[in-house]
Amino acid sequence: MSQPIVEIKGLQKSFGSHVVLKNIDFSVQPSQVVVIIGPSGSGKSTFLRCLNGLETAEGGTVVVSGHPVVEGGRMMPETKLDALRAEVGMVFQSFNLFPHLSVLDNITLAPTCLRGVPRKEAQEQGLRLLKKVGLEHKAKDFPGTLSGGQKQRVAIARALAMDPKVMLFDEPTSALDPELVGEVLQVMKDLAAEGMTMLIVTHEMGFAREVADVVVVMDHGSIVESGPPSAIFTAPREARTRSFLQTMLAREVAHGA
Amino acid sequence: MNLDFSGVWDSWPALFHGTLVTVEITAASLVLGCVLGLLVGLGRLNPQRRFIYGICTVYLTLVRGTPLLVQLFLWFFGLPHLGLLLPAYVCGILGLGIYSGAYVSEIVRGSIQSIERGQMEAARSLGLPYRMAMRRVILPQAFVRMIPPLGNEFIALIKNSALVSLLTIADLMHEGEKIISVTYRSLETYLAIAVIYLVLTSATTLVLRRIEKVLRSEGRV
Numbered sequence: 215m216s217q218p219i220v221e222i223k224g225l226q227k228s229f230g231s232h233v234v235l236k237n238i239d240f241s242v243q244p245s246q247v248v249v250i251i252g253p254s255g256s257g258k259s260t261f262l263r264c265l266n267g268l269e270t271a272e273g274g275t276v277v278v279s280g281h282p283v284v285e286g287g288r289m290m291p292e293t294k295l296d297a298l299r300a301e302v303g304m305v306f307q308s309f310n311l312f313p314h315l316s317v318l319d320n321i322t323l324a325p326t327c328l329r330g331v332p333r334k335e336a337q338e339q340g341l342r343l344l345k346k347v348g349l350e351h352k353a354k355d356f357p358g359t360l361s362g363g364q365k366q367r368v369a370i371a372r373a374l375a376m377d378p379k380v381m382l383f384d385e386p387t388s389a390l391d392p393e394l395v396g397e398v399l400q401v402m403k404d405l406a407a408e409g410m411t412m413l414i415v416t417h418e419m420g421f422a423r424e425v426a427d428v429v430v431v432m433d434h435g436s437i438v439e440s441g442p443p444s445a446i447f448t449a450p451r452e453a454r455t456r457s458f459l460q461t462m463l464a465r466e467v468a469h470g471a
Numbered sequence: 472m473n474l475d476f477s478g479v480w481d482s483w484p485a486l487f488h489g490t491l492v493t494v495e496i497t498a499a500s501l502v503l504g505c506v507l508g509l510l511v512g513l514g515r516l517n518p519q520r521r522f523i524y525g526i527c528t529v530y531l532t533l534v535r536g537t538p539l540l541v542q543l544f545l546w547f548f549g550l551p552h553l554g555l556l557l558p559a560y561v562c563g564i565l566g567l568g569i570y571s572g573a574y575v576s577e578i579v580r581g582s583i584q585s586i587e588r589g590q591m592e593a594a595r596s597l598g599l600p601y602r603m604a605m606r607r608v609i610l611p612q613a614f615v616r617m618i619p620p621l622g623n624e625f626i627a628l629i630k631n632s633a634l635v636s637l638l639t640i641a642d643l644m645h646e647g648e649k650i651i652s653v654t655y656r657s658l659e660t661y662l663a664i665a666v667i668y669l670v671l672t673s674a675t676t677l678v679l680r681r682i683e684k685v686l687r688s689e690g691r692v
Contacts (some may be wrong), residue, residue, distance in 0.1 A: 266596060268592055268595070268596065271558075286547070292600070292601065293600070296595075296598050296599070296600050297598070298598075299595060299596055299597065299598040300597070300598025301598075302596075303596075304593075304596035306589055306592070308585075308594060309591050310589035310590060310592065311591035311593075312590065312594075312612075313612065313614075314611045323597070323607060323608075324597040324598060324599060324601075327599060327603055327607065328597075328598050328599065356539050369593075372597070373596075373597070376597060376598060379506050
């Protein structure tokens with residue numbers, strides 16, 4: 215195996231006296247698609263947010279794309295984190311598009327501000343990315359006029375504009391109407407097929423089964439088990455995984471998925 | 472009752488000049504107040520930065536907690552005792568501007584903190600440093616939300632500026648007093664002055680409404 219692109223050792227995080235992440239060890243190989251599942255409150259989102267320094271970790275070491283985020287329990291200074299974040303894309307449950315900027319300006323903001331890419335060049339790249347997510351015709355619109363699925367696709371394009379080495383998805387489809395989930399998952403599938411390294415927190419079990427190289431099951435701040443989807447979904451070793459999957463399955467059946 | 476506006480009418484050049492002075496003083500202190508308010512508002516965003524937060528909080532507490540008239544008198548009558556004799560105009564602008572800045576700072580802080588946390592997180596996740604994220608993402612959105620409370624503050628400032636007449640500044644209020652001392656027509660003169668202040672405040676309201684409408688157009692915030 216080659217050098218891992220994400221390496222996590224002994225990661226710890228708590229909110230006050232509540233321990234959210236307990237001693238997490240994990241690593242991700244380049245081009246791997248890792249899907250993180252688990253009951254709500256299990257620490258999945260916090261785990262993801264520790265990888266680009268949005269959350270302050272209290273223990274352990276995290277190295278992403280060669281940049282240390284936490285080293286021996288010490289957070290790196292903000293200036294170092296800024297350099298890392300420019301190489302790690304993040305997509306949020308609530309999209310967080312910038313409502314005062316047009317769709318295209320949302321995408322070109324970071325490349326023009328941080329990398330000094332000339333405006334015209336950034337716009338051409340922005341339009342290419344919009345085409346990729348099927349929203350070229352929305353370039354001049356403002357986010358307020360888009361549907362949830364369109365917003366999330368723009369958010370993905372915005373993250374891709376910085377040519378990230380790793381993409382983090384924090385429940386990207388959880389805020390969407392059911393009929394809009396598919397269009398966002400399709401964009402993510404395309405990205406995975408292109409070899410993008412992705413870490414995805416999601417409740418979409420079908421997507422996990424189909425696209426993931428590795429499925430990670432989290433509960434109570436720990437990794438319960440991890441492995442290829444074929445193993446996790448058909449022959450889970452842990453009782454907690456089984457009970458979680460049963461709940462999810464019941465839900466999907468109930469929703470006719 | 473017998474209203475006679477002829478005395479007021481005859482002194483229109485004085486009233487006109489006084490109005491100009493009021494507009495000048497208000498405009499200058501408004502700019503000072505906004506600059507101060509922006510800096511202090513930003514300075515009070517993060518209590519962990521103790522020094523800056525502390526200074527800004529002391530300023531806010533002192534300025535907001537004492538009467539404007541007392542502050543103006545301190546500038547004008549108090550400072551000379553420390554050997555610092557500032558022109559009345561400067562005292563008026565400093566006094567009003569510093570007073571207004573305290574209120575503006577809370578407007579700035581409140582508007583910034585009302586922007587969803589996800590906006591800053593999204594900007595930082597793209598790699599924008601804090602200041603750049605503030606300037607390019609947060610402040611443009613917060614600015615739109617500042618306009619209604621800023622309108623209140625600007626109107627209060629225009630009206631409060633009448634106090635500088637007590638510092639021998641020949642503003643609208645001061646010119647009115649002079650007219651009364653000659654004509655003894657208090658009712659008519661104060662009515663005329665009130666109307667002029669009303670015109671000034673209404674114009675301010677209209678301009679701000681215009682700005683807000685433009686900023687909110689095109690499906691933005």
